[in-house]
Amino acid sequence: MINWGTKFKENPIFAVLSMLFIIVLGIAVGLWAWNLAKQHYYIGKNLDIQRTISITGEGKVTAIPDIAIVSLGLMTEKKSVSDAQTENSKTINTLIEKIKGLDIAKEDIQTTNYSIYPAYDWINGQQILRGYSVSQNIQVKIRQTDQVDDVLKIAGDLNLNQIGGLSFTIDNPETYKQEARIKALENAKEKADALAQVMNVKLGKVVSFSEGGGNVPQPYLDYTKAYGIGGGGEVAPAVEAGSQDIIITATVTYELD
Numbered sequence: 406m407i408n409w410g411t412k413f414k415e416n417p418i419f420a421v422l423s424m425l426f427i428i429v430l431g432i433a434v435g436l437w438a439w440n441l442a443k444q445h446y447y448i449g450k451n452l453d454i455q456r457t458i459s460i461t462g463e464g465k466v467t468a469i470p471d472i473a474i475v476s477l478g479l480m481t482e483k484k485s486v487s488d489a490q491t492e493n494s495k496t497i498n499t500l501i502e503k504i505k506g507l508d509i510a511k512e513d514i515q516t517t518n519y520s521i522y523p524a525y526d527w528i529n530g531q532q533i534l535r536g537y538s539v540s541q542n543i544q545v546k547i548r549q550t551d552q553v554d555d556v557l558k559i560a561g562d563l564n565l566n567q568i569g570g571l572s573f574t575i576d577n578p579e580t581y582k583q584e585a586r587i588k589a590l591e592n593a594k595e596k597a598d599a600l601a602q603v604m605n606v607k608l609g610k611v612v613s614f615s616e617g618g619g620n621v622p623q624p625y626l627d628y629t630k631a632y633g634i635g636g637g638g639e640v641a642p643a644v645e646a647g648s649q650d651i652i653i654t655a656t657v658t659y660e661l662d
Contacts (some may be wrong), residue, residue: 476571
């Protein structure tokens with residue numbers, strides 16, 4: 406049988422370690438018992454419940470497009486590359502000069518394509534070189550939308566055979582987006598107030614906010630058929646910019662007091 410009193414006197418270090426072990430064991434047992442009691446008390450209770458309400462509002466602003474963008478081009482086919490380039494460049498250069506004559510800045514005229522490729526015919530199962538095609542396209546940004554008709558008429562008068570991609574957009578949509586955003590938040594607040602009144606609660610602070618929408622639609626009009634490619638003509642086509650709706654949706658989450 407171990408005499409613990411003698412053991413402690415003969416080995417003080419053993420005595421200290423033993424006491425520390427007893428203390429740590431007591432603390433561990435105490436924590437274990439406390440956790441059991443805490444778990445028993447909170448059984449069936451959700452401590453993470455936050456009383457909130459989320460509402461989505463919508464804001465819409467109608468704006469008049471102030472910019473038109475159109476793609477104009479010409480494909481020319483000749484027996485030689487040189488002849489195709491010469492005729493194509495002559496027409497496109499004339500086009501650019503006439504467009505500049507409408508007080509459209511050169512910064513708003515951009516070359517988007519220039520390509521040269523061979524043209525073939527299939528005769529008796531054989532591929533026969535017919536000549537060469539040169540294609541050149543420019544994109545024009547028209548800041549005075551009432552000039553769209555004149556630009557399209559010039560394209561027709563020069564017998565361009567690649568006309569399309571006409572779209573209307575807004576140069577600085579952020580101003581309209583901000584206006585729509587404010588309307589969306591006001592709409593969400595009105596809905597939240599009405600619902601809180603029905604539920605007999607009070608709205609607290611905003612805990613989260615997110616928004617969607619805001620893209621400015623760009624109506625696309627293909628005038629390759631409506632105007633008549635290469636048809637020339639004396640009357641300019643009537644083109645209307647119309648209007649565009651900028652819509653913002655705002656989802657707001659409020660605390661409930």
